[in-house]
Amino acid sequence: VNQLLDEVIAQEGVLAAEKGINLILSVDFDNLKIAIPKEDLEKxxxxxxxxxxxxxxxxxxxxVKAMNEKSTLIVEVQDTGIGIxxxxxxNIFNEFYRAENAKKMVSTGTGLGLSLVKKIVEEYGGKIEVESKxxxxxxFRIKLPIETN
Incomplete structure (x- = not known):
């Protein structure tokens, strides 16, 4: 999990740097195993x-904050963005749905990303939650079970 988060932050950091966005990663564990294929977790x-x-x-x-709480991996992605x-x-987890303010700020997008995220997280026994203003x-907070063996 740690290495994958590092890779994603490094790759997405290019776009963040272009926009002058401060991208921060905080991980409070050394190494965790979860029962999700790397490709799905990366998505x-x-x-x-x-x-x-x-x-x-x-x-x-x-x-981006990753925590280990009671055999659960919790990853929070918090932003100072436009909000929802x-x-x-x-509706944000429905296929093809995009909020009006999202369409105004970013004209491209299919509305499939969050539905895919929810599908993957739930397929492996996890949950996704969102708070927004x-x-x-x-x-966005995902909770996934940690393998104990």
Whole structure:
């Protein structure tokens, strides 16, 4: 998990640097094993981090925090972006859905990323949650079971 997060942050850091966004990674464990193929976990991390960067204005901040709590991997991706309106929160994980303010800020996008993230996370017994306020930012939180053997 650590190495994969490092790789995603390094790759997505190019876009963050172009926008003057402060991209921070904080991990509170050494090495964890989870029952998700690396490719799927990479899709989850990359999608959440890339969205956070794309929907955060220049000079903003994106913080990725990974924690081990009670045999659960928790990864939070927090940004100082445009936020998501309360009326849109129930729909953001639906295929092809894009909130109006997201369409205005970033014209490209299929609306498939978050639905894919949710599908992968739930397929492996995890959960995804979101907290957001318009013009303040969002926190996407995934919770995945940790392998104990």
């Amino acid at each position: 989850v991390f990359r999608n959440l981090v890339n969205n956070a960067i794309r929907y955060t204005p220049e000079k903003g901040m994106v913080k 309106a309360a009326k849109d929160l129930d 318009i013009n303040e930012g969002s926190i």
